[in-house]
Amino acid sequence: MHRRVSSRRMVSSFINFTLLPRDIQAYKRDGVICLRGVLSPAECAEMYQASMEFMIENKGRIRYAKDDKRFFSAGFMSDTIPMFERFAKHSQLPCIAAQLMDNVKMLRFFYDQLFIKTPGAQARTAWHNDLSYWPFRGNDLISIWCALTPVTRKSSGIEYILGTHLNKILYRAITPDEDEKFIDPSRVACPDFSQNPSILSWDMEAGDVLCHHPLTVHGSGANNSLTDQRIGLSLRYLGEDVSWYPSNYVMQIPRDLKQLVVGEYPADDKVFPPIYIHND
Numbered sequence: 001m002h003r004r005v006s007s008r009r010m011v012s013s014f015i016n017f018t019l020l021p022r023d024i025q026a027y028k029r030d031g032v033i034c035l036r037g038v039l040s041p042a043e044c045a046e047m048y049q050a051s052m053e054f055m056i057e058n059k060g061r062i063r064y065a066k067d068d069k070r071f072f073s074a075g076f077m078s079d080t081i082p083m084f085e086r087f088a089k090h091s092q093l094p095c096i097a098a099q100l101m102d103n104v105k106m107l108r109f110f111y112d113q114l115f116i117k118t119p120g121a122q123a124r125t126a127w128h129n130d131l132s133y134w135p136f137r138g139n140d141l142i143s144i145w146c147a148l149t150p151v152t153r154k155s156s157g158i159e160y161i162l163g164t165h166l167n168k169i170l171y172r173a174i175t176p177d178e179d180e181k182f183i184d185p186s187r188v189a190c191p192d193f194s195q196n197p198s199i200l201s202w203d204m205e206a207g208d209v210l211c212h213h214p215l216t217v218h219g220s221g222a223n224n225s226l227t228d229q230r231i232g233l234s235l236r237y238l239g240e241d242v243s244w245y246p247s248n249y250v251m252q253i254p255r256d257l258k259q260l261v262v263g264e265y266p267a268d269d270k271v272f273p274p275i276y277i278h279n280d
C-alpha cells in the first residue's frame with residue numbers, strides 16, 4: 001500500500017505520497033508507472049470543474065485536432081488561474097515527481113496542459129515523446145497525467161511503449177492541430193507503434209495518475225465511448241540536470257525568458273517556480 005503522511009513541518013501544504021521501491025524500479029525500467037488514488041475525490045472534482053470552466057469560457061488558447069474538433073487541448077492554465085497553480089504546486093504531485101528523480105529536494109514547475117476528448121472523438125494523439133516539444137535537455141523531467149474522468153483504452157486511455165526512454169531517440173514533434181512550427185525536418189518521424197508488443201495501457205479511475213519519462217513514446221486512440229468525456233490534466237516538472245535549449249521547433253513559453261542562459265540550468269524562479277520537497 002502507498003502511504004499518505006501529512007507534512008509535519010507544515011512548510012508546504014502538500015501531502016507526502018511515498019512511492020514503493022518497486023514503483024521507482026518500474027519507472028526506471030519502463031519509463032512509465034500508473035499510481036492509483038493519488039488525487040482525492042475533492043481534488044478531482046475541483047480540477048474537473050476548473051478544466052470545464054477553462055474550456056467553456058475560453059480562458060486561454062485552445063488547440064483543436066486538425067480533423068476532429070472533439071479533441072482539444074490547452075496549456076499554461078496555472079499562469080492565470082490560481083486553482084490550477086495551487087494544484088501544480090501544493091498537491092502531492094511534486095512530491096511524487098521528486099521521488100522519481102532520485103529524491104531531489106527541489107524541483108521546478110514547468111507547465112500544465114489539458115487534453116479533452118469528448119464522446120465519439122476519433123482523433124488519435126499521435127505517437128510521440130514529450131522532450132521533442134520542449135526547450136530543454138536532460139533526464140530529470142517528468143510528466144504526470146492525471147485522469148479527471150475514468151478512462152479505458154477504448155475511451156482513449158494513454159498507450160505507452162515500454163522502455164522506449166532508454167533508446168534516447170527524440171522523434172519529430174507533432175501537435176494535434178499539426179502546427180507546422182513544430183515540424184523539425186532534422187528529426188525522424190515517430191514510427192507507428194500500434195502493433196508493438198510492448199504497448200501498455202491502464203484502465204484508470206478519476207484520481208489515478210500516470211508518471212512518464214520525457215522520452216517514453218506514448219499516444220492515445222479515439223474516445224469510442226458515446227457517453228463519457230475523457231479529461232486528462234498533465235503536469236510537467238523539471239529536476240536538477242536540466243538545461244535550457246530553446247529552438248524554433250519547440251513550444252514557445254509565454255513568460256519573460258530574458259534571464260535564461262542557453263546550455264545552463266534554468267534558474268529563474270519567476271519563470272520556473274521552485275518547489276521545495278519535505279519528506280518527513
Ligand SMILES: O=C(O)CCC(=O)C(=O)O
Pocket residue numbers: 115125130143145158218219220232234
Ligand atoms: O491525453 C492525451 O491524449 C495526450 C497526453 C500526452 O501526450 C501527455 O500528457 O504528454
